[in-house]
Amino acid sequence: MGELATLRGLGKKTEQQLNKIDIYTRADLQKTGAIATYIKLGEPHLCFLYALTGALEDRSWLEVAQHDKTRLIIELDNYKNY
Numbered sequence: 001m002g003e004l005a006t007l008r009g010l011g012k013k014t015e016q017q018l019n020k021i022d023i024y025t026r027a028d029l030q031k032t033g034a035i036a037t038y039i040k041l042g043e044p045h046l047c048f049l050y051a052l053t054g055a056l057e058d059r060s061w062l063e064v065a066q067h068d069k070t071r072l073i074i075e076l077d078n079y080k081n082y
Contacts, residue, residue, distance in 0.1 A: 004029065008060070021040045049072055
């Protein structure tokens, strides 16, 4: 188990998926950003975006979904249209 699997809300399977797109550390994830990472992964369920955001902010994905859902969806839409 590597560093990513130790981040809050992430596990071994998520780490394996992230490794496939050359993200191996928290620093890699931070540099790429949750939204760009989510898009590189093929835009799985939005819960995955919440989990990536939560991992970077040390918060539960449920908390992110409740408090930041609208902001993240707008950022995702803006990123795609950029």
